[in-house]
Amino acid sequence: MIMSERIRIAIAGVGNCASVLIQGLQYYGKDDTLPGLWHRVVGGFRVSDIEIVEAFDIDSNKVGLDLTEAIFMPPNNVAKYVNLKSFGVKVREGILLDRLSPYLKQAINLSNNEVSIEDIAKILIEGKVDIFVNLISSGMDKSSYAYAKAALQAKCSFINCTPSPIISNEELVKGFEDSKLVLIGDDLMSQFGGTVFHKGILSFMHKRGVKVLKSYQLDVGGGLETLNTIDEEIKANKRILKTNAIISEIPYEFESVAGTTDYVDYLGNNRVSYFWIEGEGFLGSPIKIDIYLKTRDGPNAGNILLDVIRAVQFARRNGYYGLVNEICNYGFKRSPKIMNLDESYQRFKEIYLR
């Protein structure tokens, strides 16, 4: 059934992911038969049903600009795929409660930040926002928490695309459940990025009876998010999150490491992931895989974002509140109840792709 309802969203963080979201909305909003869109209808919604009504950032080079201009301001480096038409949304000042990594500090111009949770909530209420999507930099745990609180105050559902721990916060989960709102996260899993690709190879080895012994995944990129991630603390946290997502694919223990290894500026928005996997076959015979995957980081988030936004609106309308496992597992690296890739896709399909 096709729904006749608009999905009003706000975004925090006008970076590369925001750029692909906005470009994708105009591109597929006009014609959803164009190649590249994974699912035309999710939970009864088309891409053209999604509307961005508010946006926040802390970079003074973006704050105050029309959103369709702000997404092309450096350090954003997603290509211009679409000639955008302005839809009248200006970037507003966001909340900053965390230390900036030295790399982020150098890359952006910090705006005069005196915004409170209440200020953000008021804007979300006035904008009649249904879903608040958190797309800010990694390592901003207090700011991400503040955006989730603002969503709760404004009675919006919340999608946390960042690695900050939101879905493990019991107070937030209870708040969203009690308010009959949806809470989704953490850390978006790209459509065909390093993590999902790594999981896919391991799953295939396991299905074919190969015993997985060891694996690693080394990600190198040239976007602001990768630059920010070379900060030791952020890097260590992301490595734990990615590694846990990888090892959950196989029902026994094996040695694995997955994480961002370095920033190479001239890669731009490209990302290269190097994989090395060792397994054991019949009579203990060795099986080794040594490959790399090259992708565009930003566009890799587009399909999952569009699917998850539409699924969240469907979930709320149909009485699913709080953490919705089927959406978390489908689109995120850290989820409340781990499922493997096949199960996750199957469950999502049964509910949202009918």
Ligand SMILES: NC(=O)c1ccc[n+]([C@@H]2O[C@H](COP(=O)([O-])OP(=O)(O)OC[C@H]3O[C@@H](n4cnc5c(N)ncnc54)[C@H](O)[C@@H]3O)[C@@H](O)[C@H]2O)c1
């Ligand atoms: N394929 C993907 O792009 C992908 C996949 C998985 C997860 N993610 C996550 O999504 C998030 C966004 O990724 P990105 O590539 O767009 O990052 P990005 O670095 O390009 O953009 C982040 C934006 O957030 C802004 N920002 C930082 N702190 C803020 C705050 N407190 N309030 C408002 N704005 C703030 C920055 O100024 C920047 O404009 C990251 O946390 C990343 O880990 C992205």
